[in-house]
Amino acid sequence: MEEDFEELRTVIRTFPVIDNHAHNLLVPAELESEPFESITTEARGWALEDTHTSLSHIRAAKQLRELYGCDRDADWASVLKKRAEWLQQRPEELIRKCLEGTYSILMDDGLGGIATKCHPYEWHDKFTTNHCKRIVRIETLAEDIMESALKEATEEMISEKFLAGIWVIFTKAFEEAIQDAIHDPTVAGFKSVVCYRTGLDVQHDYEECLMRVGKSFERYASKCIMKGEYRIKSKSVNDFVVVKTLELLSTTAHPGETSKPLQFHTGLGDNDIDLDRANPAYLQPLIEVYTNVPFVILHSAYPYTREAGYLATVFKHVYLDVGEVFPMVSRDGQTSIVRQSLELAPYSKLLWSTDGHFFPETYWLANKQFREILESVLLEYIHNDDLSITQAIELTKAILFENSNRLYRLNFFPPGRRSSAVSLPSRPLMSALSAQAPPFPAPGTSKSLYDPTVLSAFVRGRGTKFVYVQWYDYMGTMRTRIFPIAEFSRIIRNGSRIGMSRGNAGTLQNDHTTPAVSTTGAINVEPDLRSLRPTIANDPLAPSATVMAYWRDEEGRPAVEDPRNGLELLLERLKDEYKTRLLIGFEVEVTFLRRNPENLQSPYLPLTTNHAWGTLTPDQYTNALPLLAEITEALSSVGITIQQFHSESGLGQYEFALPPLDPLVAIDTLMQTRQIIARVAESKGLRATLHPSPFSGIGTAAHAHISLNPIGPLPAIPEKIETGFWAGVLNHLEAICGFTLPELESYKRVVDDGWTGGTWICWGTQNRETPLRKITNGRWEVRCIDGCANMYLAISAIIGAGLIGLKKGFGHAFLGRDCEYNPARMTEDQRREYGIERRMPASLEAALFALENDQELSNVLAQNVAENYVSMKREEQRMLSGMSEAGRRIWLIERY
Incomplete structure (x- = not known):
């Protein structure tokens, strides 16, 4: 008693x-x-x-x-x-x-x-x-x-x-x-x-x-x-x-x-x-x-x-x-x-x-x-x-x-209990008044994100001098325009937009043109003030801020080319039609490199070499730990929380785990996190790269933990929703890889026995040799994804495929059995028993071919997005194929 x-x-x-x-x-x-x-x-x-x-x-x-x-x-x-x-x-x-x-x-x-x-x-x-x-x-x-x-x-x-x-x-x-x-x-x-x-x-x-x-x-x-x-x-x-x-x-x-x-x-x-x-x-x-x-x-x-x-x-x-x-x-x-x-x-x-x-x-x-x-x-x-x-x-x-x-439908994980859903912290990206609509809506939008009171509340006490207006293009390049605060304030106050040529949406990382380039028309960039963040203290323009942006057409309507808006529309469909919302927690895997200019064939060396997963050797303790701590503190200073960080398996490779957030917020936060990691590393004379395979045997991923959560009184997502969604993803996974594994080097990770997701299309509970790992009811990990992807497009493809599965009522027959084993070690008959019959694409071209021919997935995405994306990726690969292997590697490391 x-x-x-x-x-x-x-x-x-x-x-x-x-x-x-x-x-x-x-x-x-x-x-x-x-x-x-x-x-x-x-x-x-x-x-x-x-x-x-x-x-x-x-x-x-x-x-x-x-x-x-x-x-x-x-x-x-x-x-x-x-x-x-x-x-x-x-x-x-x-x-x-x-x-x-x-x-x-x-x-x-x-x-x-x-x-x-x-x-x-x-x-x-x-x-x-x-x-x-x-x-x-x-x-x-x-x-x-x-x-x-x-x-x-x-x-x-x-x-x-x-x-x-x-x-x-x-x-x-x-x-x-x-x-x-x-x-x-x-x-x-x-x-x-x-x-x-x-x-x-x-x-x-x-x-x-x-x-x-x-x-x-x-x-x-x-x-x-x-x-x-x-x-x-x-x-x-x-x-x-x-x-x-x-x-x-x-x-x-x-x-x-x-x-x-x-x-x-x-x-x-x-x-x-x-x-x-x-x-x-x-x-x-x-x-x-x-x-x-x-x-x-x-x-x-x-x-x-x-x-x-x-x-x-x-x-x-x-x-x-x-x-x-x-x-x-x-x-x-x-x-x-x-x-x-x-x-x-x-x-x-x-x-x-x-x-x-x-x-x-x-x-x-x-x-x-x-x-x-x-x-x-x-x-x-x-x-x-x-x-x-x-x-x-x-x-x-x-x-x-x-x-x-x-x-309050917080869906936080109750202490001391198991839960079917990831905890639901939905992190703000700015200070007070962030949810308010403007008193004078910007023209052409039903839900304007221009609010002078939001900007003034953010700037007050910070002395902000410049604002980086940013958007992510199809190739996963962060594009930026910088405005003095007076001009940026004028733009917000007047409901103005920032014009760019429509052709800029179809160029490669080095402005190389592609068949997707349009020579006429304009796109207007519209800052989303919900994503305002201060920059870190050592930013060259500090005190300054960053803000993510949408693309609008000349009438002020959402531009069909905009990956960010396309994602938002799919999320609205999922919410309205199936009373379901997602949370996503990203893993940021990054390899830190020292530059080695004396060796043109191998101009990079890993920051740490006495290295293994989850270790803290003297080499790591001295050379990596202070850097990791400084990065984490820099992220915290702008309101980005890191749940944990640790060493990964590759030399110089480390992982930062971000908390689960609503998808748009999660991706905005991921982009801002990557920028800060790269800038802190650069200030130390280091290169932080997301290259999928910076050294032989090293695979760098960007795993996404996705939870499906009910909107309403239900304590957990219904099984038919979970089954239908992930069955749709599995049935379109080859095409999805065109977005999630977007470089030739990405497919060096599509191997068996490497804990990188394997080569067979299937799923398994806590099985790291499958491209989809179920963690618990409602929460899954997508493993076939890396840091070169435009994450708005990648997550859009996953959600779009999930919506197809839900619309068609896909059940367990389409999802297949929970695979408890390494598919590569199973016999053909055993795999057939589990419904494992298809293999992952072995190359980027195979994935692009699948995407090009998956009309169902293309139709659920915004108009012409898949077509233009495939066209641009092929032009990118033609350009890269003219480089030596060493030159191509340098080119990608310096951009990702």
Whole structure:
């Protein structure tokens, strides 16, 4: 029995948490801008003077001694002094200590003006087990849109006609911004602070709300112009923002499913809140109307916890967040709140949050105190036989992790359980406001990615001087144009695009022309601001940024040639037709070379030679490890997380594992990762190459881990979806290889007994001698892929083939049996028994021939993409065939 109690205590004290509501930390320079005493109170100004005599402050001050390593009898001044030492000498260590045990944070980063003093939400990823997600604060979003819409307005412009036009612009932009956020995988949900503005008694009838808002909006807009104040204080306008959001969430939810949640600040707040109208009971009419939108009642609704518990009990789509009162309330108050939360509400409806903000200590105190209170309450329930130990353990895991994981459809891997899906961190590529649509959409696009507020939020505090606008061509070459920040800002502000000749889409790596070149027409390059990243510190143009781009035609429509847009369209089909989305985690295999100019026949030497897979020899420790660490830190500095790195089998060869991300984000991140690896290596006088076979016997791949995940309430992808998708891939694998293995040298890896995927078309669970390795249900690895591929085209071909399999209803007969053996060591009869009858292409020409003749796959891709690609690859091979073997090798190493 005592062992069971110890297990319960261990779970309560150590089980990882999904923090379902918190805020950004302040940057070091701004730590003094907010009073530290505010960590235990909502009081402000002179009211803070009495905080030191509150039980919540006295208790927190004692606990902070433990955090900082102070003496037990240290007074507040000594605690502050010790804290200052931590911040000066070990700031990130303090943050890591404070966020220990935090699996992920759902972060409300819509803090208005103070957001500029805070770290962007993705910065916090370095301290959590998995990636953080955004909670979009709708009032801040509305105010930012209004500010952008009225940026150039003057008092003289105020007229009924002008204000009516502003209303159209505002409502259109707000709707597009919410729609974008609904479909943005980095956004977990939404939040309203209408409680602070005009109270929770929101007009629940949408038509009535529209009728009331007109004159109020005109007064609000006039005040914005005259005073430059954009905070929405009008009840009718605030109600409209809330109800419009609910309408959009409700109407975009799939039938029978719920939308992304909407969080509401309730109860406890600072002195500008109307405490009477902070009671969540006011929300009941809204809750009854919008039954497919999950309502999350924040902050324990204190002092209205019982009212919130009632709502969470009687309405399926209402949840109670047990947060903020830790550490704002005394121990007795916290105990009462936890009890009241459990009086009526099922524990499956309770969520945990810290409401951590500004100071890392707020996270630490909240988690510490909540675990203490939860333990004392549960032990008493067990003693009174209200709960068993097993039920108490399940309750703890549910509140800390599983309820949020389910409600926000995060699909994170539950600690201590096996899962059928890869964890679902969908990593952001930029700072706050990334999901917002622009107030003035760029012409010709239904979903513009031009948003001046996004750019200004990114640039603010960074001093960005230049922007690299980048796109990937068919041959896997990164093309770039560089803009001074003033010109780039003008392009975004005006909705302009960057023109290039259509012929540039059909040239080779050295601008050699091909039959795919068109001499007429233009392509317009459109930056995707979601992919903005700062460059690394030693970039020649730093402080600068990179951004990936789409291709548009002369009318502003997506260009059919664009591999990036083509991939996005296929992902939309998969989502819409089969309620399935993918995550992809790439392995970046790279060989580091020293240049050896004295030997023209062999001008490269591997960085390390005393080398094997997973080793750390003295050679590697001295020559490679500092480089690998510097690369990893450089990647981290721009928000790219590396899960691990290690040596591969080839001399000088190493692998960096990227986390699973949504496909477009994953490929953008892969491209940016490769650039940084190459640039750090080059700064050391080294060449980092993705060449498929830089030395004899070395095979360099770019394996892609792909997981299929359900959109909706299902816990795992249905077997028929998984089977149909991968059967389609297997049935078109020869043609797919034309994209995934795009060089003659790529086929040096298509060998048996080399752990490179083998020569037979088949699949096997954890079988590295098959081109498709199943890792677990829902998650597979594509092994027949390397770093020379245009990854947008390669993944498009895989998804396109999967869609064919799904459309045709391919089942196990088309997928074949799970191969447990090395196909090369099986007899012909054994292979036939497993459905293994086809071989991988043995050359690039064989793969191109298969692609050229696979009309089914070509048709599922964008128009003429396969035809133009094959034409360009053949021209490339004719050009390379005129080189000596050594010359060809040098040419490829210097480009890949």
